[in-house]
Amino acid sequence: MILNVYIKNNIDPFSFNSEDRNPTVDRLTTYFNSIVAGTSWSCTVNFVAALPAAVAETDLVCYLAMGRSASTLKNFAHADPPQTPGWTHTDGSGTAASEVFYGAIPSFERQTLLPNLIFHELMHNKAGMDNAMHHHASGLAAAQIFSVTPLTPQNIEFMRSRLDTPRRQWTLG
Numbered sequence: 001m002i003l004n005v006y007i008k009n010n011i012d013p014f015s016f017n018s019e020d021r022n023p024t025v026d027r028l029t030t031y032f033n034s035i036v037a038g039t040s041w042s043c044t045v046n047f048v049a050a051l052p053a054a055v056a057e058t059d060l061v062c063y064l065a066m067g068r069s070a071s072t073l074k075n076f077a078h079a080d081p082p083q084t085p086g087w088t089h090t091d092g093s094g095t096a097a098s099e100v101f102y103g104a105i106p107s108f109e110r111q112t113l114l115p116n117l118i119f120h121e122l123m124h125n126k127a128g129m130d131n132a133m134h135h136h137a138s139g140l141a142a143a144q145i146f147s148v149t150p151l152t153p154q155n156i157e158f159m160r161s162r163l164d165t166p167r168r169q170w171t172l173g
């Protein structure tokens, strides 16, 4: 089985620094490789301008928007984004969507904090959990994420135990 992680870039090319792309993909690839290690899963991390026609229910999608006013996830959540650098919404049917705001991250931290924030939101997404996830959480599951926040063994186990759990992704953002 393959876990495909898609980061859909909704930022115009004049605002997005393309030098931030590969470090983001590399760090997330390292994280997800740690999760699938020792399982029958492998993973890919893809930075895309458009999502593929078929996104599997075990795949994960995180949208990248410049700021809250440019959010596409608000069209799914039917609510304005909170004052946080990222957010995740799960609807009543269990479909989930995640989004991170590039403009909310200081430019000098984007290559480290951006992938950390994406991973944090994808933990909410995969688990279908709101802020309850932060309770007694370590590392990248904690309420506040920094560029130096580590992926902990608990974070790895949290995601590894859910690899087989379907979580339909909202793909219209």
Ligand SMILES: [Zn+2]
Residues within 6 Å of the ligand: 120, 124, 131, 134, 142, 143
């Ligand atoms: Zn959170």
